[in-house]
Amino acid sequence: MKGLFLVEPLVALYAFSSFLIYPLVQQYVYRRLWQQLTNTTYPIFDNASRCAENSSSNHSLHHEEVQRQASLFSLYSELLSTVPSLVVTLMLVAYSDRGGRKITIIMPLIGTLIYTLTFLTVSYFELNIYLLIGSSLLSSLFGGLGTFLGGCFAYIADLCEDGRQKTLRMAGVDMMIGLLSGVAAISTGYFLRAAGFNWPFLTSAMCQCLNLLYAIFILEETVKKAPTGSVVLDRPPQHSAIKQMFLGVYYMFARASCRCKTVLALLMTIFTSFSFAYTGGISPVTLYELNEPLCWSEILIGYGSALSTTVFLVSFVGVSAFTYCGVPQLLIVLLGILSVASGMVLAAFAKTTLLMFIVRIPMLLSIMPFPVLRSMISKIVSKSEQGALFACLSFLESLTNNVSAAVFSSVYAATVAWYPGFVFLLSAGLCAIPLFVLGVVGLIGTDVAKEDKSPEPSVSEEENPVGDQNDCNRLIS
Template identity: 85%
Template structure:
C-alpha cells in the first residue's frame, strides 16, 4: 500500500483530540481543589456567571485560595515536565534529518495517549490529582507538543521548494490547529455538562489511537534513510545519534556566512521572546475566566476557547492576503506583535462577559509571526539542515512556553488577590523585546519579501548561492 505525503490530517485530528480535553484540564483541577480546600461541592449554575448570589467575603476568599493553588499546580506540572521534553525534542527533531520525520510524530502521539488515559483513570476512579504531575513527566519523555510540531514543520519543509508555498503551508498547519481546536472547544462545555469529565477523556483517547494508526501505517516518510555504515561525519563513519544531532545544530551556524548567522540569531530571538510573552499571557486565560468577577461556567469557557481559536483562521487569512499582496514579511510580523499588545492590555481590564469576548477581536492576527518567522529561517538554511533548524525552534519554543507558563503562573498566584490582570499587562510589556529585535533586522535592510534567490545572495554576500556537492540546496556560506 502506497503511503500519503499528507501530514495535515495528523495535525488536524491531534488538535481536535487535544483541545477536546485541554479546556477541561484546568477546570477539573480547579473543581477537585475546590472540593479539597472548602469541603463543599463545587457550585454549578445554569446562569452566565457562578458569582451570582455568591459574592460573600467567604466565597471570595475561597476563590482566591483555589486560584492560587490551581496556578501553583500548573507551575509544578510545567517544572517537572520541561527538562525531559526539551532534551527529547532537540535530539529527535535534529536526528530526523537522517532517521526520518515520522519518529518525531509517532512518539509524541504515544506520550499524549498515555497522558490522556491517565487523566481518564484519575477522573473515573477519583485518584489523587497529583498523579497527573507524574503522568505529565512520563509523557514528556516521548517528546511532547514541541517534538510533534517540530517534526510536522520539518516534514512540510521537506516537501516545499518555493518560499511562498512553504509560508502558506506552515500557516495552513497553524490554521488547522485553530479550526479543529475551535470545533472541539465549543463542544467541550456541552459535553462536560451532559456527560461529565470521563466521556471527553475517553473520546480524546480514541481519536489519538486513530491518529497513531494513520501516522504509523499511512503517512509516508520524506527522509530516505541511509545505511548505518554510509553515514559519514567529517570523513569517518558515525554511529552516535547524539553526535549527529549536535553536529547538525553546530553546522547550521558554522556553515553560514556572518550576515546569515546574524540574521538567523536575530530571527530566533524574535521568535523566542514573542513566544514567551504571548504564551505566558494566553496560558492564564481560563483561570482568569474562572475567577471573580467573571466566574464563567463550562459553557462560557467552551465558547471563549472556540472564539480564541478563530485567531488561527484569521491569522492564516492575514498571512495569505499579505503574502499575495507582496507585503514585506517583517511588516507581517510587526502587525502580529501589535495585535498581541492591544489584546493583552484589553484583557487586563476585562471585568464583564461581553468585554471578555470582545478582547478576542484585537488578538485575531496574533499567530501570524510564528509561520512567517519559521518560513524566513527555513529559507536561509540548507535543505539538509531543516531538521536541525526545527529542532532548535521546537526546543526553544517548548522552553519558552514552559518557562513562561511557570513564571506567569507564579506571578499570577502572587498578584491574584490585588490585580488579576497584572500578568496580561506584563505580557504586553514584554512584547517590546521582540519589537526591538525586529527593528534591528529592519535596519539591516533585510527585505524577506524578495525573490528567494536574491535573498540568499544578500545573506551570503556572494554573487550567487554556493552549491553543496552533496546537496542540491543552496548553502549560504
C-alpha cells in the same frame, strides 16, 4: 498500499483530541481543589455567573485560595515536565535528518495517549490529582507538542521547494490547530455539562489511537535511508544520534556567513521572545475567566475558546493575502506582534463577559508571526539540515512555552488577590522585546542588501548548508 505525504490530517486530529481535554484540565483540577479546600461541592449554576449567587467575603476567600492552588499546580506540572520534553525534542527532531521524520510524530502521540489515559483513570476512580503531575512527567519522556510540530514542520519543509508554498502550508498547519481546537473547545462545555469529565477523556483517547494508526501505517516517510551495505561517496561519515544532533545545530551557524549568522540568531530571538510573551499571556486565561468578577461557567469557557479559533483563521487569511500581495515578511511579523500587545492590554481591564469576548478582536492577527518566522528561518538552512533547524526551533519554543507558563502561573498566583489582570499587562510589555529586535533585523537586512553586489563563489550545499548572502537578503523581502 502506498502511503500519503500529508501531515495535515494528523495535525487536525491531534489538535481536536488535545484541546477536547485541555480546557478540562484546569477545570477538573479547580473543582477537585475546591472540594479539598472547602469541603463543599463545587457550585454549578445554569446562568453565566456564579458570583452573584455567592458574594460573601468567605466565598471570595475560597475563590482566591483555590485560584492560588490551581495556578501553583500548573506551575509544578510545567516545571517537572519541561526538561525531559526539551531534551527529547532536541534529540528526536535533530535525529530525524537521517532517522526519518515519522519518529518525531509517533513518539509524542504515544506520550499524549498515556497522559489522556491517566487523566481518565484519575477522573473515573477519583484518585489523587497529584498523580497527574507524574503522568505529565512520564508523557514528556516521549516528547511533547514541540516534538510533534517540529517533526511536522520539518516534514513540510522536505516537501516544499518554493518559499511561498512553504509559508502558506506552515500557516495552514497553524490554522488547522486553531480551527480544530476551537471545535473541540466549544464541544467540551456541553460534553462536560451532559456527561461529566470521563466521556471527553475517553473520546480524546480514541481519537489519539486513530491518529497513531495513521502515523504508523499510512503516513509516508520523506527521509529515505540509504540501502544497507551501500556506500555513498559524497556523504559525510555517519555519527551517533547525540553527536549528529549537536553537529547539525552547530553547522547551521558555523558554516554561515557573518551576516546570515547574525540574522539567523536575531530571527530566533524574535521567535522565542514573542512566543514567551504570547503563550505566557494566554496561559492563565481560563483561571481568569473562572475568577471574580467574570465567574464563567463551563459553557462560556467553551464559547470563549471556540471564539479564539477566529484568530487562527484570520491569521491564516492574513498571511495568505499579505504574501500574495508581496507585503514584506517583517511587516507581517510586526502586525502580529502589535495585535497581541493590544489584545493583552484590553484583557487586563476586561471585567464583563462582553468585554472578555471582545478581547479576541484585536488579537485576530496574533498567530501570523509564527509561520512567517519559521519560513524565513527555513530559507537559509539547507534541505539536509531542516531537522536540525526545527529541532532547535522546537527546543526553543518548548522551553519558552513551558517557562512562560510557569512564570506567568507564579505571577498570577502572587497578584490574583490585588490585580488578576497584571499578567496580561506583563505580556503586552514583553512584546517590546521582539519589536526592538525586529527593527534591528530590518536595519541589518538593509545593510546586507547594500553589500550584496559582488558574485559569491560557487559552493556546494554540503559545504555551505546554511546559505549565502543572497539567502539572508531574501529573508527581508
